[in-house]
Amino acid sequence: MNGALDVALRLLVVFVVFLTFPLIVGQTEHKVMAHMQGRLGPMYAGGFHGWAQLIADGVKFAQKEDVVPAGADRRVFQLAPAVALLPYLLVLLAIPIGPSAGAVGQVLDAGVFFVLAVMGVGVLGSLMAGWASANKFSLLGGLRTAAQLLAYELPMLLAAASVAMAAGTVSLPGILHAFHWWWVPWQIVGAVVFFVAGLAELQRPPFDMPVADSEIIFGAYTEYTGLRFALFLLAEYAGIVVLCGLTTVLFLGGWHGPWGHDGLGWLWTLLKTAILAFLVIWLRVTYPRLREDQLQKLSWTLLVPLSLAQIALTGIVKVVIS
């Protein structure tokens, strides 16, 4: 009975994190973007600096009509938002935030493979949406999504493999237990490759070619309205939380910090994740969108060689120090 309660509690905590953290990132994006562009951003909803803006948005989305285009493939069209969103919920289960055994939803033997595999499944949601909408812009968005995933999954995997090699394990808590501070400079190239490839997989600017609003309206999500559209947006922000958390765990040492990693380890994890999330927003405000061919070129001619070089470096250092 106690075991069942423990499992239920863990699932509840992960679910609450899944519902709140993406909203916090979204609200931060509203405010940070606004201030970087010399605006104020949301100021009225909730009273204090518009803190309740996204809750108001959620209420608005829930009230809108749920439209399915006449020519669409109904079932696939309606299933797509769930396929896009659920993988991120599953990934959150495997990310450890503190050193104790209770600070992770579920310890997995092959955690690195689990998170990367499940994150890849999320893209199927965009593909399904793009195809089932019966809209040429949606189809173009779906095509670009697929091309982008194929290009960027390889460097992402290679960068993660480098860390797994360094730690000698593919379990996420195992990697953190093996971490030393000098891993940060050692794996820094892999970290940048992983983060950039992750941004591309999430279709965040400057890699938002699949949803380029000035060319193809909103890509695969063009025909969506109301709650289903909100679910796609939620998936994007949940993706940011997951990507930043993963980069923190794999490359920045997670709960390790200059002091206090026994009791306050989870605070270090959250702090590093928050800084990375800020970086994601900052990049969105700073860089223009990459063109499709530039996007492919960046991955195949820069990121893949860089990640291979990182793996070679990891191997050499590993052999030398062992």
Added chain:
Amino acid sequence: MTPAAAVSLAAGHPGFLSPTGVEIAFLLVGLVTFGAALVTVTTRQLVHAALWLVVALGGLAVEYLLLTAEFIAWVQVLIYVGSVVVLLLFGLMLTKAPIGRSPDADSGNRWAALTVAVAAAVALVWVVVDAFRTTWIDLNGPAAGSTHVTGESLFRTWVLPFEALSVLLLAALVGAIVLSRKATADTASGGTAPVEAPPTAPGEKEGAR
């Protein structure tokens, strides 16, 4: 390959008449996987076939999980669901993927394909049954398919087949590059609009997957 190292020969042989929960789940997931595979090859809607393939491949991953082969299960999801099916959908969207039935999605090779499929299935089942006749995986002991065990058996016992396979994949990769290069050279020499290199770039590496 892994069970050979980790399977224990049960002395008191477990029977078929008192299945455990895991065995029932294994059977049910197997039925779902089989059904999804059947729909994949019989449906007239191309993209639906690809999506049912996701269900079939995902079902296989669950079967691996139930047999405690966690590593193999996640690799199955990563490579087949995450990459191969995405590639398939990409190809369908690039060529022709109408919503609704495709009347021309049929083939005169139906019976030949069925024969080959049945023959392949019989051969595989025969080999597996012959190899593991009375062995029984102990699901309650230490995980028989953990990353550690899999890695050890792969790089200690089965290194040669593993390396031979990687050479085969390399050959496929080089072949894909050669084919795409040749097509580019032909169009360029034909005096038509120059074909840009980047669009062929993803195709080059896809052979490796």
